[in-house]
Amino acid sequence: MMAIAQTDHEINDDRRQPSDAAVSRILDRPKGPHLRIVGESVEWRGALRDARQVAATDTTVLGATLQPPSKRLEAREQERQEIHHKIDAELHMVGLRHFGEAIAQRMELIEVLATRFNNDSRMIRRICLAVLDRIASILEPELQSKLDADSRRDMSIAAYLHDIGKSGPFDAPQATQEAIVKLYAVENVAGPDQTIAKTVRMNFSFEEAKSVLEHLGSCGMRSTDTMRAFWDRHGYWTHDILEADSEDIPSRARVVAGSHHMDRGIDPYGFSSADYVAMLENRILMAVDKYQAAVVRSQKTHGEAMEIIKRILSPKYGNDMIMDHVLKVVDEVRQEESLLAAAS
Ligand SMILES: [Fe+2]
Numbered sequence: 001m002m003a004i005a006q007t008d009h010e011i012n013d014d015r016r017q018p019s020d021a022a023v024s025r026i027l028d029r030p031k032g033p034h035l036r037i038v039g040e041s042v043e044w045r046g047a048l049r050d051a052r053q054v055a056a057t058d059t060t061v062l063g064a065t066l067q068p069p070s071k072r073l074e075a076r077e078q079e080r081q082e083i084h085h086k087i088d089a090e091l092h093m094v095g096l097r098h099f100g101e102a103i104a105q106r107m108e109l110i111e112v113l114a115t116r117f118n119n120d121s122r123m124i125r126r127i128c129l130a131v132l133d134r135i136a137s138i139l140e141p142e143l144q145s146k147l148d149a150d151s152r153r154d155m156s157i158a159a160y161l162h163d164i165g166k167s168g169p170f171d172a173p174q175a176t177q178e179a180i181v182k183l184y185a186v187e188n189v190a191g192p193d194q195t196i197a198k199t200v201r202m203n204f205s206f207e208e209a210k211s212v213l214e215h216l217g218s219c220g221m222r223s224t225d226t227m228r229a230f231w232d233r234h235g236y237w238t239h240d241i242l243e244a245d246s247e248d249i250p251s252r253a254r255v256v257a258g259s260h261h262m263d264r265g266i267d268p269y270g271f272s273s274a275d276y277v278a279m280l281e282n283r284i285l286m287a288v289d290k291y292q293a294a295v296v297r298s299q300k301t302h303g304e305a306m307e308i309i310k311r312i313l314s315p316k317y318g319n320d321m322i323m324d325h326v327l328k329v330v331d332e333v334r335q336e337e338s339l340l341a342a343a344s
């Protein structure tokens, strides 16, 4: 039986895996200047799908026989450029004017191996901003004055980057990053107590399983550890990546991103901010992340998803006034969006 996705990492329905060689080529990033800001309406999904399809079929007989080598090289270079430009454009769009190479490289790796994770983060970012905007419009003046353009920017960056740790520790070599993304993408897990060894045995070939276990070992994970222990690492790895490559990423955005599983005690920053905006954004991201997992991964209705996230959050946030307000606004915003969608 498949585990119920209560958090944001269990299920990935994108089973097409490009070859290792294709991934390496795509991630051998060009060093050109980053793109300037491209509007939110930038149209990249079709191009990305095309690039992924080419990567996925890279080693097929079809690809090998129908295209001369020079054409294949050209196509690969184009794929690489497209993914690179898409992620660069998005990083600018979410509010980062500059960013370190490592951030873009991780997001590109996730885009290639587990697009679903980036798509979740895109959707979560959109809902977080809608919730923040709604709260900003109804707050009493004293609290409203604490919110400004920086608050919105930090919410946007935190939501977009919060799961970057699903690519492993900051100092992991690329082969280890790939092994970790692939294990996060496994959806065939009976429950959180299943061991890493069993999950790997059930989902990878003998050779690949051996390699994945070795890569995990280099990050301090043992084959006898549970999947829950593995899943719980990504909040710490998000923290490590954002702190090691923090160039121009606002501190509040880093803290909110790394603290998105604080309800489970995953608290790499020792979050104890007195900053109202940080507290508000921390709770918005925690709630929306769980809402998205319940609706998209576990296929729950809006009402069921709200019940699930309230139940998960209540032991720690049952008496938290900010969380209470956030949950009410998530409920309202999502209900209104579904009414609008039904009417259109
Ligand atoms: Fe997430």
Ligand SMILES: [Fe+2]
Pocket: 008, 009, 162, 163, 234, 260, 261
């Ligand atoms: Fe997460």
